[in-house]
Amino acid sequence: MKLMLLVFAVFAAESLPVSEFRTLHRQLQPRQDEAWRTIPWKVSLLEAQRAAAREKKPIFVWAMDGHPLGCT
Amino acid sequence: MLDRASTFSDPRVVKLLKTKFIPVAIDQAYQRRQQDAEGRFYQKIANQGPRKVGRGTTQGLYVATADGRFLGFNNNRGPDRVQRMLHQALVDFRPVDVRPIPRGKPDAKYVRIPPEGGLVIRVTSKVLGGYAETDDKWRLMFQQSLGRDNLWVRRDEHQALAGGRLQESLKQRLARFHLIDNTRGEPPMWKAEEIRRFDVSLKGGQLRGTVHLQTASGDRGYQADLLGFVESKDGRVTRFDVVVKGMFWGHGQYSAGAPKGRFPFAVAFTLATGTDVADKVPPQGSRGWLDGYIR
Numbered sequence: 556m557k558l559m560l561l562v563f564a565v566f567a568a569e570s571l572p573v574s575e576f577r578t579l580h581r582q583l584q585p586r587q588d589e590a591w592r593t594i595p596w597k598v599s600l601l602e603a604q605r606a607a608a609r610e611k612k613p614i615f616v617w618a619m620d621g622h623p624l625g626c627t
Numbered sequence: 628m629l630d631r632a633s634t635f636s637d638p639r640v641v642k643l644l645k646t647k648f649i650p651v652a653i654d655q656a657y658q659r660r661q662q663d664a665e666g667r668f669y670q671k672i673a674n675q676g677p678r679k680v681g682r683g684t685t686q687g688l689y690v691a692t693a694d695g696r697f698l699g700f701n702n703n704r705g706p707d708r709v710q711r712m713l714h715q716a717l718v719d720f721r722p723v724d725v726r727p728i729p730r731g732k733p734d735a736k737y738v739r740i741p742p743e744g745g746l747v748i749r750v751t752s753k754v755l756g757g758y759a760e761t762d763d764k765w766r767l768m769f770q771q772s773l774g775r776d777n778l779w780v781r782r783d784e785h786q787a788l789a790g791g792r793l794q795e796s797l798k799q800r801l802a803r804f805h806l807i808d809n810t811r812g813e814p815p816m817w818k819a820e821e822i823r824r825f826d827v828s829l830k831g832g833q834l835r836g837t838v839h840l841q842t843a844s845g846d847r848g849y850q851a852d853l854l855g856f857v858e859s860k861d862g863r864v865t866r867f868d869v870v871v872k873g874m875f876w877g878h879g880q881y882s883a884g885a886p887k888g889r890f891p892f893a894v895a896f897t898l899a900t901g902t903d904v905a906d907k908v909p910p911q912g913s914r915g916w917l918d919g920y921i922r
Contacts, residue, residue, distance in 0.1 A: 591635035
């Protein structure tokens, strides 16, 4: 019985406690005030072309391998 | 990722882009290949720069007019150089009367639309420790970076989740394409056979489990615990908050510079609200083979 409790205690200690879940989940959220996130990015070049034609502005293209706003 | 923390964190660059330009962010691996209006417009711009379509990557920062006239290129993330390029582009820029380019029929091979009736879940990741101390600002950016991606959930998987069940297909996708260290660049995904163990149960709205992912050679792996909370209302999932935390080791060809040995690493999931433009970005794992990702 003691052995079973010990095994249970070891496994219970290894799993992720709710308090740590809360801390990590908060820690891993992107900050709203990050400067690059305040830029009004479009994700379609044709939408950008349309806006550039309408607003008489040049298009700035951030072209990466992997999506710049996602997994790069 | 470095660009987000360097070039696009510089207040001068940010101000210029917000006021004088139409900024667009793309994964050029799509546009340089697309045989449609979107692709042709990109290829027209890129081919006027130093990197030509058909000769590998065309990645970089471009400025062009609405009729596709090239105004500048830079592939250096130094904010000073980017700022100079932007100023020069503004000097050279002459507004033109041009019509919007009709979208036409998109190249189906490169269309990425979230599954109808499904879910988009934001995925973020972070190395929690293990890096050698450094004063180098570029290394620090890597060390502090947050990986970002989106997980797509099919309609049937969504319905199952709302009913308190986690489908095997979603479990596999989550492990293979989202328990990855994408904090320093494009990482390798896991092969199906590299999922050594993924025991996870959904009971009473709580997801709990353990995962062990490892390559055949053992040079890369992740052993972690998972805890999450799923809530639903009227057949729709209203909460999907999950954290996976454990020890990671190794790196990929394009994600070098990981801490030596095993290091603490966490991944978090939360429902996308559609309020962030990045919610529209397709999962990295769907790149090149959507069916392989969403199956």
